[in-house]
Amino acid sequence: MYPLINKFKDKTINWLKNPIAVGTFIIIALPPLGVLWFILVGLFTIIKRLFRGQRVPLNSSSYFYLALIISSTVALITLPHLSPYVYIPVPVLLLGYYGVYLNIFEDVQKKNQSFHFFGVSLVLGGLYLFFFDQFCNYLNDWGLKIPYPLDNLTGRALLGIPPTARLYGSAYNPNFASYLLLLAIGIALAYFIKAFKTKSWSAGLLSLIIIIIYWTGILDTGSRSAVITMFVLTEIALLKINWKVALVTTALVLIKFKTLLQFVPRKGIIDLSYTNRLFIWKNALKIFWSHPIFGVTPAGFNIFYMQLTKKYVPHAHDIFLAFFSEYGLLGGGMFLAFSIVMAIYFVKMVIHPSIRSLSYSNAFLLTLPIILFTGVLDHPLYSPQVALPTVILLAFFHRYVKVHHIPLRPTKDGKLD
Numbered sequence: 189m190y191p192l193i194n195k196f197k198d199k200t201i202n203w204l205k206n207p208i209a210v211g212t213f214i215i216i217a218l219p220p221l222g223v224l225w226f227i228l229v230g231l232f233t234i235i236k237r238l239f240r241g242q243r244v245p246l247n248s249s250s251y252f253y254l255a256l257i258i259s260s261t262v263a264l265i266t267l268p269h270l271s272p273y274v275y276i277p278v279p280v281l282l283l284g285y286y287g288v289y290l291n292i293f294e295d296v297q298k299k300n301q302s303f304h305f306f307g308v309s310l311v312l313g314g315l316y317l318f319f320f321d322q323f324c325n326y327l328n329d330w331g332l333k334i335p336y337p338l339d340n341l342t343g344r345a346l347l348g349i350p351p352t353a354r355l356y357g358s359a360y361n362p363n364f365a366s367y368l369l370l371l372a373i374g375i376a377l378a379y380f381i382k383a384f385k386t387k388s389w390s391a392g393l394l395s396l397i398i399i400i401i402y403w404t405g406i407l408d409t410g411s412r413s414a415v416i417t418m419f420v421l422t423e424i425a426l427l428k429i430n431w432k433v434a435l436v437t438t439a440l441v442l443i444k445f446k447t448l449l450q451f452v453p454r455k456g457i458i459d460l461s462y463t464n465r466l467f468i469w470k471n472a473l474k475i476f477w478s479h480p481i482f483g484v485t486p487a488g489f490n491i492f493y494m495q496l497t498k499k500y501v502p503h504a505h506d507i508f509l510a511f512f513s514e515y516g517l518l519g520g521g522m523f524l525a526f527s528i529v530m531a532i533y534f535v536k537m538v539i540h541p542s543i544r545s546l547s548y549s550n551a552f553l554l555t556l557p558i559i560l561f562t563g564v565l566d567h568p569l570y571s572p573q574v575a576l577p578t579v580i581l582l583a584f585f586h587r588y589v590k591v592h593h594i595p596l597r598p599t600k601d602g603k604l605d
Contacts, residue, residue: 209305216313219343219573226576230287248529253286255522259482259515278485285579292583303584307375314372317357318405355408366414367568373402374555377425417561472504476513483516503570507563533589
């Protein structure tokens with residue numbers, strides 16, 4: 189009994205020593221404090237590098253972040269008749285994002301430990317988000333609610349939608365909550381695969397219970413894209429465990445498709461939702477064409493959209509349109525190039541046996557696709573609470589690529605290093 193307690197104590201102490209892991213849990217539980225935590229970590233990292241005269245790594249990630257910083261800064265200076273106070277936080281946030289990326293990418297000594305604890309924080313954060321929502325619902329049943337300003341601190345202040353019964357926990361919005369739960373379920377599925385392969389049945393059972401909780405939570409968010417993504421991630425995990433099981437479950441889903449469609453959230457408004465998306469996308473394109481080089485920044489999108497339509501829409505509801513309308517050709521073009529580079533690394537990790545078997549490859553396999561799957565019909569990265577865990581995930585992946593010498597192009601003999 190005591191060895192087990194001591195082991196748990198040691199792991200907890202190690203987790204608390206990891207600022208990235210602690211910050212990840214805080215950003216899910218207390219979003220403003222978590223965002224502030226990471227922005228300060230990022231800015232401190234950049235300031236420290238400047239004082240030491242350290243050069244930034246010249247890679248696709250650096251070009252991407254620097255392009256966003258330049259676009260938002262130029263927009264801050266050139267956009268007419270709008271208060272600069274609206275725009276100043278954007279380049280500061282982006283500098284913080286870039287600093288967080290550098291903090292992780294350059295620290296190769298604790299690569300395994302850091303990513304392990306980051307994954308643990310996502311899993312714990314997902315559980316917190318789910319059960320915190322249940323707790324708040326119980327308070328509502330008793331006629332109580334979290335008062336202002338604690339609702340802002342705890343993520344219970346709804347943003348962008350009217351009062352709803354959909355699950356959103358501490359994420360301000362059900363769509364943001366669904367993204368965070370998807371990240372958590374991706375990590376939990378990776379743990380489940382590892383437990384199954386190593387025949388650690390107690391760990392496997394615990395992972396399965398956690399996964400079922402996440403399934404329930406994602407259904408309760410009412411996000412259709414999240415439910416579809418959840419199914420795809422589960423099928424990928426089954427494919428990693430046993431391709432025959434994955435084939436059978438896929439066949440059953442296709443056979444019972446109409447029955448299972450009843451479980452898709454808000455399926456009755458799919459046509460209306462699609463029509464609204466088309467309207468938003470057309471106006472996002474108009475905003476892009478009105479400021480094609482540097483965009484209007486994330487803070488300015490809703491202002492320009494309001495001028496066009498007299499309606500409030502915070503973002504473009506598509507990750508590609510969002511980057512082009514908010515950061516122009518400079519930022520949007522670099523986002524497209526960055527996405528292609530990351531996709532190439534991802535595909536090489538999936539198809540090449542020596543890379544596929546490396547530690548944590550399953551975690552990346554089951555989390556990185558979430559960015560694209562959720563970004564086609566929405567833009568959850570609009571929220572810093574969502575964007576920062578994604579920045580951290582991509583930084584860990586890019587460092588993974590660096591540490592394991594995964595080249596962007598094949599070597600002369602056609603093989604990978």
